[in-house]
Amino acid sequence: MQYFSTNHQSPEVDFKQATINGQAPDKGLYFPERIPIVSKELIENISQYSNEEIAYQVMKPYVGDTIPEDELRRIVGETIQFDIPLVKVTDRIYSLELYHGPTLAFKDVGARFMSRCLGYFVKQSESNLGKNKKVTVLVATSGDTGGAVANGFYEVEGVEVVILYPSGKVSSVQEKQLTTLGKNIHALEIDGTFDDCQQMVKQAFTDEQLKQNLFLTSANSINVARWLPQQLYYFLAYKLWADKNNPPVIAVPSGNFGNICAGILAFQSGLPVQHFIAACNANDVVPNYMQTQDYVPKNAVATISNAMDVGNPSNFIRILEIFQHQFTNLAAVFSSCSISEELTKSTLASVYKNHHYLLDPHGAVGFSALDQYLQSHPDQKGIVLETAHPVKFYDAVEPVIGQSVPIPTAIQHQLTLEKNSIKMEAKSESLKSFLLQLSGT
Numbered sequence: 001m002q003y004f005s006t007n008h009q010s011p012e013v014d015f016k017q018a019t020i021n022g023q024a025p026d027k028g029l030y031f032p033e034r035i036p037i038v039s040k041e042l043i044e045n046i047s048q049y050s051n052e053e054i055a056y057q058v059m060k061p062y063v064g065d066t067i068p069e070d071e072l073r074r075i076v077g078e079t080i081q082f083d084i085p086l087v088k089v090t091d092r093i094y095s096l097e098l099y100h101g102p103t104l105a106f107k108d109v110g111a112r113f114m115s116r117c118l119g120y121f122v123k124q125s126e127s128n129l130g131k132n133k134k135v136t137v138l139v140a141t142s143g144d145t146g147g148a149v150a151n152g153f154y155e156v157e158g159v160e161v162v163i164l165y166p167s168g169k170v171s172s173v174q175e176k177q178l179t180t181l182g183k184n185i186h187a188l189e190i191d192g193t194f195d196d197c198q199q200m201v202k203q204a205f206t207d208e209q210l211k212q213n214l215f216l217t218s219a220n221s222i223n224v225a226r227w228l229p230q231q232l233y234y235f236l237a238y239k240l241w242a243d244k245n246n247p248p249v250i251a252v253p254s255g256n257f258g259n260i261c262a263g264i265l266a267f268q269s270g271l272p273v274q275h276f277i278a279a280c281n282a283n284d285v286v287p288n289y290m291q292t293q294d295y296v297p298k299n300a301v302a303t304i305s306n307a308m309d310v311g312n313p314s315n316f317i318r319i320l321e322i323f324q325h326q327f328t329n330l331a332a333v334f335s336s337c338s339i340s341e342e343l344t345k346s347t348l349a350s351v352y353k354n355h356h357y358l359l360d361p362h363g364a365v366g367f368s369a370l371d372q373y374l375q376s377h378p379d380q381k382g383i384v385l386e387t388a389h390p391v392k393f394y395d396a397v398e399p400v401i402g403q404s405v406p407i408p409t410a411i412q413h414q415l416t417l418e419k420n421s422i423k424m425e426a427k428s429e430s431l432k433s434f435l436l437q438l439s440g441t
Ligand SMILES: *Cc1c(COP(=O)(O)O)cnc(C)c1O
Pocket: 105, 106, 107, 144, 145, 221, 253, 254, 255, 256, 257, 258, 259, 260, 307, 308, 362, 387, 388
């Protein structure tokens, strides 16, 4: 499988090169040259397949021959090594809980897959990556990404990870997830905002001296190795869906639109889905686009579902690419709506009160969007993707339900560990000298 750039100014590359590059040199996003069709056999008998076999079958064509079969089977097995249950919330709405991974975020799947692929590529061909250069993953985070990347890359041989986060602006759970691992994970606590962190990372990627001394790569959500494995949620949801004759409507809390775009890719490759809803918070660029066919990026506004506070979603171009920029085809299976803060909170409260199910703010946005859609489609049922554990957003959740959220045992221990971060001013030079020191120059 080859990948082209959505800007069409860069050469096509294979999965390995696309993973290593992250973004195409022309600043476009990599996109597969064709969408593989999954076997009818698999779809019709999906309940009889193991999750690992489904994952292998789905990912195989995208990876091509860049990773041998036994390695890829190991990688996908480790990627989905936790529960992904489908929980009934109401008669017509089910929640696919994607938060049982090690950092309680759905981003664990993408981060685990990418880290293992990159780890394999580094081990297998150091010459390709530049001899004697350490492979260093550099990433800025506003919260969830950093934890998933840190955990995913922890102890991956030959890869150092440097994570920049804005001091005082991530939740205490998120900060512990970033700063307590150690070993090959370095957490830089930046005296500034998320935008400052991102600016510093961008600057580092263009620095000639750094390029000569390190092999720098990014682990953000546009990387194909983070984007593509998200298709697995949708296949695994369908495996658990009881009424195979009436496929689900799927609502996806969306920010950068990587997750929902992977779902639509799964649909195009043969997975039965009734309809996709991109559920957005007040950041409504895509809902507006679906009304006007005019794509107008905005500055992000802050909400309680902060992982979706994105004003110019980078993966939306990939959705347009799937439909070859034909709006009618897109609108036939996809809609998008914007949910206010007020409605997010009242949904969270009422679902808890009436159905004894605790959503997080992102899941509440998705639930609300799905509920609205189903009201005008009485014959259909749906799934909301619950993208984070409510405890990660307890500052927002607790006042709404008037109760504290119990900490899952999986992370209790981590919360007792000592934070270990390196404080840094928001200056590119400071990051540069840190990276040069890390590379041993
Ligand atoms: C990242 C994130 C999202 C948004 O996912 P996209 O793929 O960027 O649309 C939604 N919810 C949570 C909890 C997230 O961390």
